[in-house]
Amino acid sequence: MTEEAILQGCLHNQPVAQRELYNRFSPKMLAVCYRFAHNREDAEDMLQEAFIKVFSQIHTFQNKGAFEGWIRRIIVHTCINHLKKNKRFNESVDIINASAIQVREESIPSIVQAKQIVECIRLLPIGYRTVLNLYAIEGYSHKEIAEMLDIEESTSRSQYTRAKQMLEEILFKKKIIQRPREKTDWLMAAGK
Amino acid sequence: MQRNFYTDDFEQLIRQKADQYKMYPSEHVWKGVHRALHGRRRWYWTGLVVMLLGAGLFTAEYLLKEQTVNPLAESIQSSLDAAQQAGQEVQPTTTPQAKTEYLLSKPIQEPLSEGVVDNLVLNSIESSLPFVTNPTWNDFSIVADPASSSRKLSGISQLNIESNSAQQSTATPEFADAASESAQQAEQSVNWLQEYAVYQLTATKAKRVGWMLYFSPTMNYRKLTGGSSLYSPASEIQSVPLALSFNGAVDQYVHHKPALGFELGTSFLYRTSRNVNFKAGIQFNYSRYNIEAYSSHPEKATIALSPYWDADTMVSYTSVRNLGGFAQQEIANQYFELSLPVGVDVRLFGNEKLQLNVAGTLQPTYLLNRNSYLITTDYKNYTREPSLVRRWNVNAGFETYVAYNKGTVRWQLGPQFRYQLLSSYVNKYPIKEYLMEYGFKIGVSKTIR
Numbered sequence: 001m002t003e004e005a006i007l008q009g010c011l012h013n014q015p016v017a018q019r020e021l022y023n024r025f026s027p028k029m030l031a032v033c034y035r036f037a038h039n040r041e042d043a044e045d046m047l048q049e050a051f052i053k054v055f056s057q058i059h060t061f062q063n064k065g066a067f068e069g070w071i072r073r074i075i076v077h078t079c080i081n082h083l084k085k086n087k088r089f090n091e092s093v094d095i096i097n098a099s100a101i102q103v104r105e106e107s108i109p110s111i112v113q114a115k116q117i118v119e120c121i122r123l124l125p126i127g128y129r130t131v132l133n134l135y136a137i138e139g140y141s142h143k144e145i146a147e148m149l150d151i152e153e154s155t156s157r158s159q160y161t162r163a164k165q166m167l168e169e170i171l172f173k174k175k176i177i178q179r180p181r182e183k184t185d186w187l188m189a190a191g192k
Numbered sequence: 193m194q195r196n197f198y199t200d201d202f203e204q205l206i207r208q209k210a211d212q213y214k215m216y217p218s219e220h221v222w223k224g225v226h227r228a229l230h231g232r233r234r235w236y237w238t239g240l241v242v243m244l245l246g247a248g249l250f251t252a253e254y255l256l257k258e259q260t261v262n263p264l265a266e267s268i269q270s271s272l273d274a275a276q277q278a279g280q281e282v283q284p285t286t287t288p289q290a291k292t293e294y295l296l297s298k299p300i301q302e303p304l305s306e307g308v309v310d311n312l313v314l315n316s317i318e319s320s321l322p323f324v325t326n327p328t329w330n331d332f333s334i335v336a337d338p339a340s341s342s343r344k345l346s347g348i349s350q351l352n353i354e355s356n357s358a359q360q361s362t363a364t365p366e367f368a369d370a371a372s373e374s375a376q377q378a379e380q381s382v383n384w385l386q387e388y389a390v391y392q393l394t395a396t397k398a399k400r401v402g403w404m405l406y407f408s409p410t411m412n413y414r415k416l417t418g419g420s421s422l423y424s425p426a427s428e429i430q431s432v433p434l435a436l437s438f439n440g441a442v443d444q445y446v447h448h449k450p451a452l453g454f455e456l457g458t459s460f461l462y463r464t465s466r467n468v469n470f471k472a473g474i475q476f477n478y479s480r481y482n483i484e485a486y487s488s489h490p491e492k493a494t495i496a497l498s499p500y501w502d503a504d505t506m507v508s509y510t511s512v513r514n515l516g517g518f519a520q521q522e523i524a525n526q527y528f529e530l531s532l533p534v535g536v537d538v539r540l541f542g543n544e545k546l547q548l549n550v551a552g553t554l555q556p557t558y559l560l561n562r563n564s565y566l567i568t569t570d571y572k573n574y575t576r577e578p579s580l581v582r583r584w585n586v587n588a589g590f591e592t593y594v595a596y597n598k599g600t601v602r603w604q605l606g607p608q609f610r611y612q613l614l615s616s617y618v619n620k621y622p623i624k625e626y627l628m629e630y631g632f633k634i635g636v637s638k639t640i641r
C-alpha cells in the first residue's frame with residue numbers, strides 16, 4: 001500500500017488504511033514517546049493519544065512536507081502535553097543545578113548501541129531529558145522549546161547545556177563513546 | 193521553525209542513534225485508537241438498533257396478538273386444553289343458540305386444580321358447590337354465554353351448569369329421589385351463583401399503571417453566554433486574569449450549526465385521575481452540534497478561569513482554531529446522556545379515543561462522555577478539557593401531543609422541547625453552554641395493571 005493510498009484511506013476513515021499507517025509508523029513513534037516518558041506504559045498511553053489525534057486531524061495535513069514529520073510533530077506535542085499534566089515534570093523542568101544526580105550503571109543494558117543511547121538519555125532528570133530530546137533530536141529551537149514548556153529561553157539553553165554535559169559523562173562512563181582528542185572528533189567506542 | 197542543522201557531532205550522533213531505535217507497541221494501544229475512532233458511530237447505531245428492536249418486540253407482543261376473542265371462552269378453552277394435556281378427554285360442542293358448550297365425558301378422579309379451570313370461575317364454584325370435588329362433576333356441562341357475560345358477572349360469563357346425570361337417572365325409579373335431590377342441589381348452586389356470587393365477587397379495579405416506549409429524532413442546538421455583550425459591558429468573562437482579544441458576546445465569534453440527534457426512552461405511567469398521569473422512567477439522549485473551525489499547527493490554548501476559583505488559567509495544546517487557520521474543518525460536540533425523567537402528563541381535552549395532552553418532566557442527567565470541545569476564553573481556539581465538563585446536570589422537558597387510544601394501547605405523536613438547566617461546563621469556566629433539543633416524539637404505551 002503506497003503512502004498516498006494510505007493517506008486517502010485515512011481521509012475516508014477506513015480502518016484498514018488506518019491500521020496500515022499505524023503499523024508503519026508506530027514502532028518509531030513509540031521510541032520517540034519512550035524517550036520522553038517515565039516508563040513504557042506511559043509511552044504507550046502517549047502513543048495512543050497521539051495516533052487518535054493523527055487520524056482525527058489527518059485532513060489538515062497538506063502535502064507540503066514529509067508525512068512522517070507531520071506525525072512526529074503531533075507525537076512530540078502530545079508527549080509534552082502529557083508531561084505537563086505531571087506535577088513532577090513541572091517541578092523538575094526548573095531545576096538548574098542537577099550535578100548531584102547519580103548515574104545508575106546497572107540499569108543500562110548493553111545490547112544495541114541505539115538502545116544504549118536511548119536508555120542513557122532516559123537516565124537524565126526529566127527536565128533535562130525533555131529539553132535535550134526537543135533540541136538535539138527533534139530539532140526545535142530554544143525559543144520554541146521555551147514556548148512549549150512555558151519556561152524562559154535562557155532556561156532552555158542552560159538546561160540543554162547541562163543535559164548535554166551529563167549525557168556525555170554517562171556515555172563516557174558506560175564506554176559507549178570515547179573522549180575525543182579534539183572537541184569536534186567524537187568516536188564511537190564500538191566504531192562508527 | 194525547526195533547525196535543520198546540528199551544532200556539533202555529538203548532537204548528530206545522538207539524533208542518528210535515537211532515530212534508529214524502534215519499539216513495538218502492545219496490541220491494546222491499537223485497540224484503544226480504533227475504539228476512539230469508530231466507537232462513536234457504534235453508539236449511534238446501537239441506539240437506533242435498540243430502539244427498533246424495542247419497538248418491534250413491543251408491537252409483536254401487544255399489538256399483533258390483540259384479537260377480538262371473548263375472554264371467558266378463551267379462558268375456558270385454555271383450561272380445557274390444560275385438562276386435555278392432563279389426560280382427560282374433552283369434547284367441545286356447539287348449541288344452536290351459538291353458545292359454546294363443553295362436555296367432560298370421562299370421570300375426573302381427582303379434584304380439579306385451579307390451574308385446570310379458570311381461577312376466578314373455579315374459586316367461585318369451589319366455595320359453594322360440593323360437586324366440584326365430587327367425581328360426578330364431570331357429568332355436568334359448562335355452558336358459556338358470551339352475550340350475557342358482561343351484564344351478569346362483571347366480565348365473567350354466566351355459567352349454566354346443567355345436570356345431565358339427573359336426566360339420565362330418571363329411567364330408574366330407585367334413583368329418582370337421588371336424582372331429584374341432586375338436581376335440586378345443582379339448581380340451588382346455580383341460583384347462588386346468579387344471585388349471591390355476583391354481589392360477592394369484587395369488581396375489577398380500574399387499571400392505572402401503564403408502560404411506555406418512545407423515540408424522538410431531535411435537532412440539537414445550544415445557547416452560549418458569558419461573553420461581554422456589546423450592550424451590557426459588565427460580564428464575568430471580563431474579570432478573568434487574561435485580557436480578551438475580542439470584545440463582545442461569545443456567540444458573535446463562533447460558527448455553530450444544529451445537528452441531528454435522537455432520544456430514546458421508556459417510562460412507567462401512573463394514572464391518578466381521568467386526566468392526569470404521573471410518569472417516571474429512563475432515557476438515553478444523543479445530542480450534538482457542529483462547529484465550523486480551522487486547523488492549525490499545534491498551539492497553546494489558554495482558558496482563563498473565573499477569579500472566584502483558585503486556579504486562574506489552564507493551558508493546553510490544540511490544533512483547532514476558531515478563526516483563521518490554514519484549512520477549514522468541521523468538528524462536532526457530541527453528548528451521550530442517560531437521564532431519569534420524572535414528570536406529569538395532563539389531558540387537555542378529547543374523548544376516550546382521541547386526546548390532546550401536554551406533559552412536562554424534570555430529568556436528572558448523567559453525561560457519559562466528557563470529550564466535547566470548549567472555546568478558549570480568548571475565543572481563538574477550541575480545545576478539550578474534560579475536567580471542565582460537568583458530569584451531572586438537570587434537563588427540563590416539555591411536550592404536547594395527540595394521543596390515539598386503541599384498546600389498552602395508546603399511540604402518541606407530537607413536538608417536544610428539552611432544555612438543559614445547568615451549563616455543560618463547571619462553574620469556574622466562565623462561558624456557559626446550555627443545550628437545547630427540538631424533537632418530534634413518537635410513543636406507544638400499554639396499560640398493564
